[in-house]
Amino acid sequence: MTVPDMGSIPALLRRNAQSFGDQPAYREKEFGIWQAWTWAEALDEVEGIALGLLSLDLQPGEHVAIIGRNRPELYMSMVGVQMAGGVPVPLYQDAVAEEMTYVLDHCGARIVIAGDQEQVDKVLEVRERVTGIEQMIYLDTRGLRKYDHTHLHSLKDLIAKGKAAADLKPVLQSRGAALDMQSTCVMLYTSGTTGKPKGVVLSNHNIIETSRNSSDFDHLGQGEEVLAYLPMAWVGDFIFSIGQAYWNGFCVNCPESADTMMTDLREIGPTYYFAPPRIFETQLTHVMIRMEDAGGLKRRMFHYFMDVAKRVGPALLDGKAVSGSDKLLYRLGEILVYGPLKNTLGLSKVRVGYTAGEAIGPEIFDFYRSLGINLKQLYGQTEASVFITQQKDHEVRPDTVGTPTPGVELKIAENGEVFYRSPGVFQEYFKNADSTAGTKDADGWVATGDAGFIEADTGHLRIIDRAKDVGKMADGSLFAPKYVENKLKFFPNILEVVVFGNGRDMCTAFINIDLTAVGNWAERNNIAYGSYQELAGHPQVLSTIQAHVEEVNVSVAEDEMLSGCQIHRFLVLHKELDPDDGEMTRTRKVRRRIVEEKFADLIAALYDGSSSVSTVTEVTYEDGRKGAIKATLELRDAKTHQVAQRMAAE
Amino acid sequence: MKDTVDSYVTADGRTIGGVMMEMKNITLRFGGVVAIKDISFDIREGEIRAIIGPNGAGKSSMLNVISGFYHPQEGEVWFRGQRRPSMRPYQVARLGIARTFQNIALFEGMSVLDNIMTGRLTQMKSNIIQQAIWWGAAEKEETANRERVERIIDFLEIQAIRKTPVGRLPYGLKKRVELGRALAAEPKLLLLDEPMAGMNVEEKEDMSRYILDVNDEFGTTVALIEHDMGVVMDLSDRVVVMDYGKKIGDGTPDEVRNNQDVIDAYLGVSHD
Numbered sequence: 001m002t003v004p005d006m007g008s009i010p011a012l013l014r015r016n017a018q019s020f021g022d023q024p025a026y027r028e029k030e031f032g033i034w035q036a037w038t039w040a041e042a043l044d045e046v047e048g049i050a051l052g053l054l055s056l057d058l059q060p061g062e063h064v065a066i067i068g069r070n071r072p073e074l075y076m077s078m079v080g081v082q083m084a085g086g087v088p089v090p091l092y093q094d095a096v097a098e099e100m101t102y103v104l105d106h107c108g109a110r111i112v113i114a115g116d117q118e119q120v121d122k123v124l125e126v127r128e129r130v131t132g133i134e135q136m137i138y139l140d141t142r143g144l145r146k147y148d149h150t151h152l153h154s155l156k157d158l159i160a161k162g163k164a165a166a167d168l169k170p171v172l173q174s175r176g177a178a179l180d181m182q183s184t185c186v187m188l189y190t191s192g193t194t195g196k197p198k199g200v201v202l203s204n205h206n207i208i209e210t211s212r213n214s215s216d217f218d219h220l221g222q223g224e225e226v227l228a229y230l231p232m233a234w235v236g237d238f239i240f241s242i243g244q245a246y247w248n249g250f251c252v253n254c255p256e257s258a259d260t261m262m263t264d265l266r267e268i269g270p271t272y273y274f275a276p277p278r279i280f281e282t283q284l285t286h287v288m289i290r291m292e293d294a295g296g297l298k299r300r301m302f303h304y305f306m307d308v309a310k311r312v313g314p315a316l317l318d319g320k321a322v323s324g325s326d327k328l329l330y331r332l333g334e335i336l337v338y339g340p341l342k343n344t345l346g347l348s349k350v351r352v353g354y355t356a357g358e359a360i361g362p363e364i365f366d367f368y369r370s371l372g373i374n375l376k377q378l379y380g381q382t383e384a385s386v387f388i389t390q391q392k393d394h395e396v397r398p399d400t401v402g403t404p405t406p407g408v409e410l411k412i413a414e415n416g417e418v419f420y421r422s423p424g425v426f427q428e429y430f431k432n433a434d435s436t437a438g439t440k441d442a443d444g445w446v447a448t449g450d451a452g453f454i455e456a457d458t459g460h461l462r463i464i465d466r467a468k469d470v471g472k473m474a475d476g477s478l479f480a481p482k483y484v485e486n487k488l489k490f491f492p493n494i495l496e497v498v499v500f501g502n503g504r505d506m507c508t509a510f511i512n513i514d515l516t517a518v519g520n521w522a523e524r525n526n527i528a529y530g531s532y533q534e535l536a537g538h539p540q541v542l543s544t545i546q547a548h549v550e551e552v553n554v555s556v557a558e559d560e561m562l563s564g565c566q567i568h569r570f571l572v573l574h575k576e577l578d579p580d581d582g583e584m585t586r587t588r589k590v591r592r593r594i595v596e597e598k599f600a601d602l603i604a605a606l607y608d609g610s611s612s613v614s615t616v617t618e619v620t621y622e623d624g625r626k627g628a629i630k631a632t633l634e635l636r637d638a639k640t641h642q643v644a645q646r647m648a649a650e
Numbered sequence: 651m652k653d654t655v656d657s658y659v660t661a662d663g664r665t666i667g668g669v670m671m672e673m674k675n676i677t678l679r680f681g682g683v684v685a686i687k688d689i690s691f692d693i694r695e696g697e698i699r700a701i702i703g704p705n706g707a708g709k710s711s712m713l714n715v716i717s718g719f720y721h722p723q724e725g726e727v728w729f730r731g732q733r734r735p736s737m738r739p740y741q742v743a744r745l746g747i748a749r750t751f752q753n754i755a756l757f758e759g760m761s762v763l764d765n766i767m768t769g770r771l772t773q774m775k776s777n778i779i780q781q782a783i784w785w786g787a788a789e790k791e792e793t794a795n796r797e798r799v800e801r802i803i804d805f806l807e808i809q810a811i812r813k814t815p816v817g818r819l820p821y822g823l824k825k826r827v828e829l830g831r832a833l834a835a836e837p838k839l840l841l842l843d844e845p846m847a848g849m850n851v852e853e854k855e856d857m858s859r860y861i862l863d864v865n866d867e868f869g870t871t872v873a874l875i876e877h878d879m880g881v882v883m884d885l886s887d888r889v890v891v892m893d894y895g896k897k898i899g900d901g902t903p904d905e906v907r908n909n910q911d912v913i914d915a916y917l918g919v920s921h922d
Contacts, residue, residue, distance in 0.1 A: 029809075031797065031800035031801060031803075032800045032803070032809075142805075142867065143859075143866070145866070146662060146866065257809050257810060259809070259810035260809050260810045263810070
């Protein structure tokens with residue numbers, strides 16, 4: 001249904017203002033009350049912003065940077081930029097001036113729209129190094145009245161100025177008419193974990209088609225409520241809060257401040273909700289801690305009904321048959337426990353919930369699903385306008401990322417890397433033809449950089465690791481260290497894992513215990529320890545870890561493709577892997593190569609069958625001094641499982 | 651230069667008006683102890699005025715004289731061109747003078763919102779019966795007051811603790827709530843008794859920003875006592891220095907910094 005007058009976000013806005021102008025488009029909590037903008041009001045404001053930008057001589061295709069927290073006016077500014085013929089470039093608001101310099105310089109923005117004084121100050125600081133910036137617009141006037149206003153404008157004044165200029169209206173009209181599916185909708189910078197950030201150019205076709213497809217997939221409609229709290233510079237927020245919101249015409253709610261997000265979530269009760277695994281994890285921890293403090297009766301009731309929920313909830317969500325008595329118990333639990341709990345979490349109305357970004361722990365995932373919350377996983381990236389695969393209702397599992405979103409084609413390369421082709425595939429990386437060519441081929445197939453496979457019987461995609469980390473073992477079977485490491489890291493006792501086995505005949509692992517969790521356990525069981533090293537080497541700790549490893553081996557063995565990755569031998573490291581020692585990046589990702597070099601003697605011991613090893617390790621203290629710690633580590637064998645029969649049967 | 655009564659504009663663009671409050675030859679005694687000895691100084695409209703001095707110099711006593719809590723035995727207090735007679739603290743509050751305390755004085759069991767609402771007391775005109783039955787003027791008044799309080803909550807960025815009982819808050823936030831309550835009275839003159847005592851650097855920076863913003867956005871005149879010299883010198887337009895109940899310096903931060911008496915009082919002098 002690509003009607004010409006729906007070929008851009010501003011066109012969708014006009015349609016919405018016409019079809020349901022009196023329905024809320026935005027809400028923001030301010031001064032303790034939810035303030036709303038209807039679609040008609042939103043259109044009026046967006047037009048005002050567009051006219052204001054024209055009064056600053058905005059040229060077609062010009063980049064306009066937008067920095068700030070999620071606020072309706074900033075969303076409307078993005079659409080205002082589009083309406084005036086420009087391209088919005090939202091930036092991460094918590095970026096320090098240094099990081100901002102690169103992006104502002106790279107996109108060449110002449111006009112910057114900032115949320116408040118903090119952001120204005122940052123841009124002013126950057127301006128000494130970035131020559132392109134000429135005009136700045138701000139939203140929150142606080143603290144800015146005394147600034148030099150020759151190149152600084154408050155959004156309100158700018159709108160008034162734009163509306164007053166009669167000669168700009170025809171210009172706005174012609175700019176709007178020039179927009180079509182092929183014109184650029186937005187440019188989003190990838191966060192840049194690998195090298196410099198890249199500006200991903202997405203067209204109206206990318207955004208609108210993807211929004212349409214994904215909305216159909218989950219039957220989203222005009223009645224949805226969403227809470228916009230994730231960074232505006234992130235592609236997900238752009239799709240949810242602008243793409244899908246404008247396509248369906250649903251209301252976007254903005255929290256009062258970052259700190260009130262949980263309260264606001266509860267007040268709004270979103271029907272469509274997205275959160276990274278970290279948020280679900282924090283919420284669950286809060287619930288568990290508060291339950292431990294609750295009275296005995298409440299606690300017993302909670303645990304009893306949570307057991308029922310674990311057994312019955314996911315089955316009910318998946319539409320499977322459940323016995324009558326279980327159904328009755330679950331209904332009682334809904335009244336006594338699940339309902340109030342979901343209400344506290346602000347999730348009672350969630351019809352479609354998503355988590356993505358990284359692997360989510362199966363227990364966390366199951367906890368929410370057992371409460372009856374339809375939490376699902378999706379797999380996507382900026383270059384795809386988010387959606388590559390999604391889980392269908394009733395086909396949700398913690399270990400897959402679902403089937404391709406309508407319109408997406410998938411293929412798996414020889415080395416296991418996942419490629420996709422879809423209406424959402426980005427146009428190009430801005431000013432970076434080399435990277436564009438390296439990522440997207442002539443036929444439109446895009447490399448994800450992730451390795452995975454499609455399950456033969458269900459068609460679900462499973463992501464196992466970054467493609468560059470995946471290797472082959474000596475017998476030719478697939479080696480995917482992160483897949484196993486993630487499984488182990490879901491145990492609270494285990495903080496970090498490094499699995500070895502590339503080119504070898506078996507897999508082994510280094511394990512770091514989590515001092516908080518294991519220390520807590522030791523305290524409760526009266527196990528005395530004087531140091532991290534002593535606790536890490538305690539035989540009972542080793543036995544606990546061994547049990548975890550063996551449990552993971554069972555689940556790895558179930559997987560035909562990855563059964564070779566079972567851990568045969570492991571040791572618990574005597575020190576925590578630390579960024580100060582160069583063993584991890586500052587964002588706490590293990591540097592495999594450095595760990596392999598530094599602990600070569602330990603790896604050798606894991607493979608030569610010895611039962612203990614003595615070692616000396618250099619450590620760097622926080623003040624930069626260096627020291628050495630000596631340790632004798634016990635090496636343990638873990639039970640592994642045979643799966644050869646199934647391979648042979650094929 | 652600044653002894654003239656005319657208003658002037660500071661380097662950062664703020665307008666400082668004429669004299670708002672003048673203390674003339676104030677002497678305050680507690681029994682045989684002389685807390686304040688013959689001190690005179692003024693506070694001008696729109697400025698940030700600091701009172702500093704070593705421990706026991708009489709700073710808090712001075713603030714209590716301004717707020718009407720202590721009545722000096724000698725001397726006169728002039729406010730906006732009129733000699734102020736001895737007043738009870740609530741009468742002073744109605745004049746438009748609000749304060750915070752060195753030791754936080756909030757209602758611990760009440761929410762942040764309710765605590766700040768108490769600051770609106772001087773603005774409420776409906777009587778207790780109207781309020782009890784929520785009728786007529788009381789309802790309208792409450793809405794208007796709540797709106798004002800919400801603006802202060804927004805201004806101080808404490809939305810997330812709006813409904814939290816004050817007793818559960820950390821120290822730095824309590825200080826901010828207390829500032830909120832003082833602001834709720836819409837004061838013309840705001841007295842701050844050691845607003846940054848016991849705070850870490852980040853909290854001090856936040857508080858400094860709020861004080862500057864209050865002065866800037868609402869045009870409120872601020873008189874503050876503070877120990878942190880860095881903060882005082884950065885924030886204030888003029889500084890009074892006290893030592894043993896006497897005034898030993900008065901002027902801009904730079905003038906005070908170079909005043910030999912002040913240096914001696916802070917660093918000590920050798921007696922040989």
